[in-house]
Amino acid sequence: MARSYGIRHRRSWQRVARDAVRQTSIYVLLLVFGVAVMMPFLWTLSSSLKPAGAGIRFPPEFIPKVVVWDNYPHVFRLIPFAMYARNSVLVTGFAVLGELLSASLVAFAFARLRFPGRNVLFLVVLATMMIPYPVTMVPTFIMFKLIHVVNTFLPLILPPYFGPAFSIFLLRQFFLTINPELDEAAKVDGANELLIYWRIIVPLSKPALATVAMFSFMANWNDFLNPLIYLSDNSMYTLALGVNFLRSFRGGGDLSLQMAASVMFVAPCILLFFIAQRYIVQGIVTTGLKG
């Protein structure tokens, strides 16, 4: 009995030890991978605090010998950073709102409504993802020119209101996972399609909507080419465009200042990710994007 207990006890310890080793290995591996992935950002952060010219020393100094906090306020003195940031917030905010609204409505139709040619139409929507942007760049510009909205924020804000294909696909996949019996129950209670969308589908789709919002935010916040093409007035430039004024002719310029501006530029994306992290991961897993 005692012997048997001893063996069991030893085996239990062995299992605990084995689990601990496995867990530790996984954590170490993840830590190494995480640090490797974070390295460029850490280098950006470190370079943003270095004196002028020290950002390009080789081998790189990961911890600056002299920390120059003044790089950050100096960016504000060199370029109208706050004005560019305000423009970016405005454009991105309205664009994300439009994408969430339009993509979810279209996805709801593809997931829930039955109508002739539904699958063909969905394929057509998906096919638009295969058209490279340069192909549509000039015709789209001409269209916006004809309605006299070039050099306004509208060409940057309006397109997401017409249902971006990727977001439609992503949301449709998620909506298909929601039990249709909920719709039936709502119909029995007298709800119409719009009410079902608003009261049932949207509240249950927070993870997928958060994912779409995040992707849309990233795309619009970082968009360089569209603001470059559509905006002519410096006071309307977005941050993605504005921070490039810290570069000099044919590249170059003070790297520390460029890095300081870059850190401030990416900060909202990182902040948003941490805030919505739980929803985003859940959304990616449940929409089949993972793997």
Next chain:
Amino acid sequence: MSGFTGTGKCTVYNRVSRRKLLRLLGVSSAGVALAACAPATPQVIKETVVVKEEVPVKETVVVKEEVTVKETVVVNPPPSYDQGELKALVCCYAPPDLEIRNKTNADFEASHPGLKINQELLPAGQNYFEKLQTLIASGTAPDVFDMWEGYVQPYAENGALMNLDPFLEADPKIKKSDFVPVAINGGSWKNNLYAFLIGFIPGPVSLYYNVDHFDKAGIAKPSSDWKWDDVREAAKKLTLDANSDGKPEQWGLVFDLWFVVWLYWCWSNGGDLFNADQTKCALTDPKCVEALQYWADLSLVDKTTIPSAELAAMQGSMNSFQTGLVSMYLGNAWDMGTLKTAQDLNWKAVLSPAANDGNRIWYTHFQCWSVSTQTKMPNAAWTYIRDFTLQYSVDVMTAFPQIPSLKQLLYAFANDITISLGWDKLISLATQPDILRIPGSGSKFDKISQLVQSELDLAFAGETTCAEAAAAACPKVDEELART
């Protein structure tokens, strides 16, 4: 529509349908709206008194007639230039440049009443041409815009640029012979001028060197008269590998391998990328191959330059020189601005070395204006680019020195900055024919340069010889040249 009346007579009458009525209402209200929006015609009722000459009549009676005529006179803008807003698209400005541009524009507006310059500034980068192409393709091209070397020919060929020759011929201030030869050659296509050069600078213009390294090694510092062999010998002496592990702690020389540099090698050594009529690749010419192999051997045989893989890790040649790991750097004009900010680096510069036979032919970087064929204000556009160039190319010297395109402005290039860099010697060189070039093949050059570059990358990495690289590149280049 027909109707039947009680009298038994068939009468035809017009009854307006609801649709017709709505259409009529729509058309008339649109007409009223358009009329309301239309700008008032600039007309002035002018009372003119015409005094007719005294006319002798047969009966020797003199009649003096006075007639009052009311006539409508349209007030026109001054005939010398168009009035309104002139849109100028500018690429890649840097903050010190903005002040100079704004002052130049303000002065121009002050001396040209009724003309306003709407200057759009874009940050540095190749995306400038994506924007320009979109604007041109959509019919909203700016009146005047920045042009770069190599882009003049394709844009002119596609009808996007206005021929400036008629303006130049009629201009009272400047004539074609006022330009240095490269300004006319570089801005022309089929013997017509399409780009008005503000200034230009050769590439790679300088041999930057670390003064401390030369002092420590006790060898003569570079001069603008140096030849390739001088650089090679100095690089050997300056490359230091104290522990003999094959990884020097200090390298003699560094350069970026890109088309500007390898064209300078080929041209200076008497070769060329293309044959005379630009129909065939000439890279296999022994002079070209010799020049390319000479520079490849600095890395492969002498081991005095940083291998390309390590150079990438150091973020390019300029950065490696700036770190103090390298003694000499074959660099560009714009590196000067960055080097000024380098701390703890005691550097100087001379002109890039001549080939061993004394020839030195550079690639030419341009800054120039072009006028759009879509402009409604061609006279104003011409007046602007001319006056802008006359003022700006002198004022910009302290911020970004470049050789002015007009001979009468060359004096401005000899200033403290250019003298300290050894660039003042370029003034006499710039007026010589064929010292400064741009490659041919127009819009195809971008692709051709990539085709050649990919082969040369292998050669400079030691995987092939330069002769093999040239032999591999030429059929691809020929194919591209033959493509219509």
